[in-house]
Every structure is written in C-alpha cells, then in structure tokens.
Amino acid sequence: MKNLGLIVVLVAGMMLTGCLENGQGTEVLKDLNNEDFSVVTEPGSDSSGSEGSNGETTTDQPGTEPSAPADREGLEINKGETLTASTNLLVDFYPPFFSAHMKVSENATCANGVWVDYADSKSMVSSKTNQSVPLSVQFRDHDGRLSKCYTQSIVIDQLPPEILFSKYPSASVEEGTDVEIIFTVTDAGAGVKEVTCQFGQIAKPCAAGQNKVIFPRMAGGEYTFTVYAVDKLTQSSDKAITFKVSSLYKQMAQTVTVNEYxxxxxxxxxxxxxxxxxxxxxxxxxxxxxxxxVKGLDWQIAVTTTDPTHKTLGDGRLVPLYGKTNSYILNSSMADADARYTLGMTLQRPETGSGAEQGIYSAYRAVERSLASVGGNTNFIRSDAQLAVVVISDEDESANGEKNDPGNFVKFIQDSFAGQKAMSFHSIIARPGDKACLSGEGYSAGFRYDQISKLTGGVIGDVCATDYAAQVQGIAEGVRKTLKSITLACEPVVDSMRSVVVLKDGQVYTGTRKIEGLNVVFDEMLPTAEYQVQYTCLK
Structure with a gap:
C-alpha cells in the first residue's frame, strides 16, 4: 500500500462587508459620489461543497492528496483529488491480493472493461466532462480468483461559473434614487470559490448564490457594474451591465386617436x-x-411558448390550434364552447421545451413575426386593436439580450405603432418573495415578469395556485381595462410639480383615471376623438 498524502483544505467562504439579511453585519450606506454600494446576499445558496463551521464552503484542493483509511484498496484517482479541470487522469491501483490482471471501466459497475496485465498505475483520458466521472476496477490473480468491484469518482469541470442578472434598471433611473441589482452566481461542477463585484474603482466581495446590490442616491451619468467569478479550479468568468441615471426631465406630448372599436x-x-x-x-x-x-369584445387569441429556439413551436412562432388544421388564431366569432375547449387544449402543451425560458423575448418575436407577415403569425396583430400579453411560467427570463428587456419590449410596441396601441403584460409566475411557491412547484422568482407587469399595469398571479380561476378572471378584466387605456411612451413622473394632463379635441378631459405604470387607465371607455396627453418623464 502506498503512503497517504496530507489534506489541504480550500476555504471558499467569503466574508461579506455588505448589508446582510441574516444579521452577519451592517454597512453604512454612503452617497454615490464616493462610489459606494452595499451587498445583500443569501449565503449557502450555492449547492457545491459542504458548509464549514463558520458557514464557509470547503472542499479538497485540486492537486493535493487527501488522507485515506489505512486499509485502502482498489484504486485512487489523481492522488485523491475530488475535482479536476483536465480529462487526463492518473489512476493508482491497490489490489487486495497479488494480482496478475485487472479490468478498468469508465463506469461504476466494472462493466465493459478489458482484462489487461496488472500495473501499479495507468494514465487515462476520460470521454466525459462537466460531470462526475466514475471509474471502477476488478482484479484477477494467476489462479483466476476475482476481487470485488472497486469504484471511485472524480468531478471533471471545464466550465467557469455562470453569472445571471435577474433584476437591473431597464430604463433611465431618476437622479437621487437608489438602484437595485439582483444576480446569481453558480457553478454546478467545482463550485464557486470567489465572487467580486466592481463599480467604478470600488471592488467588494460578493458571494455564490443570489446577491442583491444596492447603489444609494444615484447621481446623473452612465454606470457599469461588473461581476467577476472564479471557481475552485481557477476557471473564471465575468459579466457586466450598464445603466443610465437621468439628471433632467423631459416634457412629452403624445397624440392618440381613439375609435369606437x-x-x-x-x-x-x-x-x-x-x-x-x-x-x-x-x-x-x-x-x-x-x-x-372577455365576451362581447372583438378579440383574437394566439399561443406561443417560452422556448427561444424550437424551429416550429418556439422563437415567437404561434403554435397550431389544438384540433384545427393550419389554424393559429382564435377569434370572437367562434362558438363559445369550441373556442373555450380549443384554447385550453392549445395551452396544455404536450412537448417538453427548452429549459432556457424566455417569455418576454418570445412575445417580442411573436409581434415581429406578425408585423413581417411570417407563417402562422400573419394577421395576428391588428393595427387598430389593443394588445395584451399573458405569460404563464414558473421561472424567470433566462437571458439578458435586448429582446429580453422589459423596457425594450414596451419601446418596441410604442415605436412599431407610433404610440397608438395600448398594451398590458400580465404574468402568472413564481412571485418574488413567495416563499411557499418557491419552495414548492415554483422553480425561480419571476423578477422581470413582475417588473414588466407593474410597468404596464398588468395583473401578477401565482403559478403555484391549484386553480387559476380567480387570477385568470382578474387578467381577463385587465384585458378589458386595456381598451380603456392609453399607453405612454415612458413612465410619467407625478409629484407636487408635475402631473398628467389629458386633452380631448383640444379641451381638458375630466374623465376620472389613474396611472398604472405606463398606462393611463380611465374608469369609462373613451369617447371617439383625438386625445393629447401631456406628461413629464425622466430624460
């Protein structure tokens, strides 16, 4: 038997200086002129490694030999390493008797191997990566006696940590307000060793798992926030977002023609x-x-999926209606029972789509395809109709592209229809802060769906509810409310000095209304006329 090595423990936990929700410390917020910010993290949310006595994540350091029991038999991979970034493996063998032959297999069952002459060690190249790789060995002596099957495994990880921003400014931020950014850092293989957040010249430690970064009392300007992450095999990644803080307001005058449809x-x-x-x-x-x-309205309904890549059922393509040949759009002229059955069965999807859910992106692409008269999307978006989007998902938007951004989606609708189309976005999701849902069937909180629904005055429902009847009714009523709305080009600032003024045919219109995000929602249907809305936004 060979000598045992020493244990070298890699301490991967990080002491945070930010404002911690678990009471591990409080940092005094300073003015942004000092480029300061605070970090709130959820420690322990990265599943890699094991928790140490101080909440720090520990694991055997790659390249060192951990201690092993004195009666060690069978095999040892890379001198006892548990992690490696290389597919080249060194395997040492420890037979229980004087061995003449051995059979090594890249599995945990000693199957599929080939008997060869015994050797004390063997170099191997694994065919697997980014997963736990098992190796097994069986020994045979000159008399044909067989040993039991010995198994060891090692994690081969060749990917750096993944960084995903789930909440960040989607439009200009008002000067003097706080900015909140939420992001998650994970590494399914080796585990996260270190996370650093940098803003300007200031760098601070963040953590594996979910982090919330708060920038207090922002001054006007353009800012970049960068996250750097390193895993326990020193593989690194970084991701940055840029946002603007407006120092001035802009005056808006938007003209909308309201018809009787x-x-x-x-x-x-x-x-x-x-x-x-x-x-x-x-x-x-x-x-x-x-x-x-929605009975009594002139409606059209279509369905797409959150799958961003599927060649027939994704990327914003409308899915075929259940039981209908080459038909993609329901409309209010259909018989009630037929329409109800067809909608329900079309929404109940039989396929398993991509796990990279992108509901906002899919809605964006669905409108693009309709405007371009492509495939089944042709004629879905009517120029003289309002628009309502309903997302049903147990996970947040999984990408950070231009078409995944709530503010960009609203701007796209405004620009495409010259500010004439009212729009609302409704979400049945795992709501942020809903611990019961997130610990049950809710996969992750829908931060961006929550954001775009609030931005457009939409309803936010619970995807974990056993019955959607009440919230579906609320969404349907919200769709009706869209017909009594004017969607503004930007979110209005309403305070003691600024208000929203509505003119009808040049005269002040006194109909009661309220502001819901970008929407001016009236209590009654607007009479047919030309309206002008005067309001103030951040520049």
Whole structure:
C-alpha cells in the first residue's frame, strides 16, 4: 500500500462587508459620489461543497492528496483529488491480493472493461466532462480468483461559473434614487470559490448564490457594474451591465386617436419546459373561465411558448390550434364552447421545451413575426386593436439580450405603432418573495415578469395556485381595462410639480383615471376623438 498524502483544505467562504439579511453585519450606506454600494446576499445558496463551521464552503484542493483509511484498496484517482479541470487522469491501483490482471471501466459497475496485465498505475483520458466521472476496477490473480468491484469518482469541470442578472434598471433611473441589482452566481461542477463585484474603482466581495446590490442616491451619468467569478479550479468568468441615471426631465406630448372599436389581440406565452410538468397537467381547467370575461369584445387569441429556439413551436412562432388544421388564431366569432375547449387544449402543451425560458423575448418575436407577415403569425396583430400579453411560467427570463428587456419590449410596441396601441403584460409566475411557491412547484422568482407587469399595469398571479380561476378572471378584466387605456411612451413622473394632463379635441378631459405604470387607465371607455396627453418623464 502506498503512503497517504496530507489534506489541504480550500476555504471558499467569503466574508461579506455588505448589508446582510441574516444579521452577519451592517454597512453604512454612503452617497454615490464616493462610489459606494452595499451587498445583500443569501449565503449557502450555492449547492457545491459542504458548509464549514463558520458557514464557509470547503472542499479538497485540486492537486493535493487527501488522507485515506489505512486499509485502502482498489484504486485512487489523481492522488485523491475530488475535482479536476483536465480529462487526463492518473489512476493508482491497490489490489487486495497479488494480482496478475485487472479490468478498468469508465463506469461504476466494472462493466465493459478489458482484462489487461496488472500495473501499479495507468494514465487515462476520460470521454466525459462537466460531470462526475466514475471509474471502477476488478482484479484477477494467476489462479483466476476475482476481487470485488472497486469504484471511485472524480468531478471533471471545464466550465467557469455562470453569472445571471435577474433584476437591473431597464430604463433611465431618476437622479437621487437608489438602484437595485439582483444576480446569481453558480457553478454546478467545482463550485464557486470567489465572487467580486466592481463599480467604478470600488471592488467588494460578493458571494455564490443570489446577491442583491444596492447603489444609494444615484447621481446623473452612465454606470457599469461588473461581476467577476472564479471557481475552485481557477476557471473564471465575468459579466457586466450598464445603466443610465437621468439628471433632467423631459416634457412629452403624445397624440392618440381613439375609435369606437373594442378590438384586442391577446397573446398567451406558455412555459413548456420540463419544470412546468405539474402545472401543465391541468392547464386547460385552470384557464377555463378566461373567455367568459372577455365576451362581447372583438378579440383574437394566439399561443406561443417560452422556448427561444424550437424551429416550429418556439422563437415567437404561434403554435397550431389544438384540433384545427393550419389554424393559429382564435377569434370572437367562434362558438363559445369550441373556442373555450380549443384554447385550453392549445395551452396544455404536450412537448417538453427548452429549459432556457424566455417569455418576454418570445412575445417580442411573436409581434415581429406578425408585423413581417411570417407563417402562422400573419394577421395576428391588428393595427387598430389593443394588445395584451399573458405569460404563464414558473421561472424567470433566462437571458439578458435586448429582446429580453422589459423596457425594450414596451419601446418596441410604442415605436412599431407610433404610440397608438395600448398594451398590458400580465404574468402568472413564481412571485418574488413567495416563499411557499418557491419552495414548492415554483422553480425561480419571476423578477422581470413582475417588473414588466407593474410597468404596464398588468395583473401578477401565482403559478403555484391549484386553480387559476380567480387570477385568470382578474387578467381577463385587465384585458378589458386595456381598451380603456392609453399607453405612454415612458413612465410619467407625478409629484407636487408635475402631473398628467389629458386633452380631448383640444379641451381638458375630466374623465376620472389613474396611472398604472405606463398606462393611463380611465374608469369609462373613451369617447371617439383625438386625445393629447401631456406628461413629464425622466430624460
């Protein structure tokens, strides 16, 4: 038997200086002129490694030999390493008797190996990477006696940590207000060793798992926030976001022509990923009452999925209606029972789509395809109809591209229809802060869906609810409310010095109303006329 090595423990926990929710410390917030910021983290949310006595994550350091029991037999990989970034492996063998032959297999069962002459060690190149790789060995002596099957494994990780921003400014921020950014750092292989947040010249330690960074009392300007992450094999990654803080206001005057039509186009974006299997089982019954509430409107309804890549059912393509040949759009002229059944069965998706859910992106692409008259999307978005989007998903938007951004989606609709189309975005999601849902069927909090729904005055429902009847009714009523709304080009600033003024045919219109994000929502349907809305936004 060979000598045992020493244990070298790699301490990967990081002491945070930010404002910690778990009471581990409080940092005094300073003015941004000092480029200061605070960090709130959820320690222990990275599943790699094991928790040390101080909450720090520990693991054997790659390249060192840990201690082993004195009666060690079988095999040892890379001198006892548990992690490596290389597929080149060195395997040492420890037979229980004088061995003449051995059989080594790249599995945990000693199957599929080939008997060869015994050697004390062997160099191997693994065919697997970014996973736990098992190796097994069996020994045979000159008399044909067989040993039992010995197994060891090592994690081969060749990927750096993944950094995902789930909350960040989607539009200009008012000067003097706080900015909040939420991001998550994970590494499924080796585990995260170190995370650093940098803003200007200031760098501070962040942590594996979810982090919330707060920038207090922002001054006007353009800013970049960068996250750097290193795993326990020294593989590194970084990701940055840039946002603007406006120092001045801008005056807006938006003209909208209101006709007498009660037209609305409704797009359902349904999460068809594997994590939605529980919710999908009863999707048809969960949305059964939606059409009852929009009865009397001139509506069109279509369905797409959160899958950003599927060549027939993703990337914003409308999915075929259940039981209908070459048909993609429901409309209010259909018989009630037929429309209700078809909608429910179309929403209840049988396929398993991509786990990289992107509901906002899919809605963006669905409108783009309709405007370009492409495939089944042709004629879905009508120029004289309002627009309502309904997302049903148990996970947040999973990418950070231009078309995944809530503010960019709203701007795209405004620009595409010259400010004439009212729009609302409704979300049935794992709501941020809903611990019961997030510990149950909710996969991750829908921060960006929550943001775009609040931005457009939409309803925010609970994807973990056993029955969607009440919230579907609320969404349907919200769709009706869209017909009584004017969607502004930017979110208005309303305070003691600024207000929203509505003129009808040049005269002040006194109809009661309220502001819901970008939408001016009136209590009654607007009479047919030309309206001008005067308001103030951040520049």
């Amino acid at each position: 009660k037209k609305v186009d409704i797009l359902f974006v349904i999460d068809n990923s594997g994590s939605m299997q529980y919710e999908q089982k009863s999707m048809a019954s969960r949305v059964r009452n939606f059409l009852d509430v």
